[in-house]
Amino acid sequence: MHPVESTPGADTRERILDAAEALIVEHGLEAASLRMITRKAGANLAAANYHFGSKDGLVQAVFRRRLAWLNEARLQALDCLEREAAGAPLKPHQIVEAFFGVPLRMAADSSAGGQAFMRLLGRTCAEPSAFVRRFIADEHAAVVPRFKQALFRALPDVPQEEILWRFHFMLGAMSYAISGIDALQLVAGADLAGDDPQALARRLMPFLLGGLRAPLHGQSDQAKEKSPRRAA
Template sequence: MHTYEPPQVGLSSPDSQLSTRVALLDAAERLFSQNGIEGTSVREIIKAAGANLGAINYHFGTKDRLALEVFARRIEPVNRERVARLDALEAAVGPEKLKLEQILDALIRPVMESEGHDLKTCEDLMRLISRSFQESNPEVKRFVEEQFAEVVRRFDAAILRVVPSLSPGDLFWRMSFLHGALHHGLQTWLRFDQVPYAVLNPAATKPDREGLIQSLIAFTAAGMSASPARPS
């Protein structure tokens, strides 16, 4: 997997420079996730970060390089953790003996537990991942494809081994549904008290984080192992 290397500014970074750099990343992440890269101006990022006009050029060179680092700092650690968990499972019991639920746990849990259980970060991460697949910027598009290439290859292969009745074409759509459930489920969980369906359903209760993870695994495992749909 390609690892993005941020540009060096050529000077030791005192606390104030590090603080400015983090503020720019945080501001750009929030704005990019809402408006996309092309829809966000340098001035908007500078204003949101409370930085001076030359800060992006000094720390990152260009807005596009800033965008790469925004995506890299969130996506790289999660995908590394996903692959590491799958590696550990396969080493422990062998690829052929894995259960579907174990594979899905390795895929889902790193997102839900990203950045030390910070709920806001989880939400930002899911929004950012969704936005990353919509970007037309060729450099960002290429970077995102590289970031997910190993995850797609390894997890697709693992799932197809344990669900041999599933075709690669069906798996593509079921993985799409999985990510939709993960994103929407997390959004619903974070805003449970504001969700109309939850308000209208008195039987609905908010699980803890582990309960949500297990519910997602059970739901997606049932979907993955269901008989393939046949045209009518």
């Protein structure tokens, strides 16, 4: 009811960022208006434009704050693994753990705001808002090639094109799993995730690895009546 809802100790800039993140998660990128955000932050409407230039600038700042930390953590995890391996190729499950474990643990961390943000990130990857997608792509540009190379080395027998597809699929499963807690109720009827925030990571990781190492198409381990042959 009162105008101030956010943590009143922080300075205005940070309070607006927090409020924006929370409201964008809740209502979506376009539905979260500057008026809602500044009211929740206990700040004046004009303060948003003063500190961030525009709404796009604010949105960009919301993403940058989290993405910088996320991708740095990913790179550190990969660096650590490669240092231990001393030149030997990594195991697929190590690479997957390094890339997807960080955001999944972030999503499970209910203390920080990471949980809300990961839902936002997962949703935004599929959104058509061109400028956010491009921004996220730029932010990932430094980290994705490193993991691509690691996967290529870890799976030398799998065509690199296939690895890229499966990387893409893994990204999709994670994004959807994180953002779509509601969609799970569609499938389950009951709430599967309610009990344990760590449940998602524990369930998802084997699924991702199973998909990544699945037999190549056609020569499945129980090949059936699919199209008999296909010219390469």
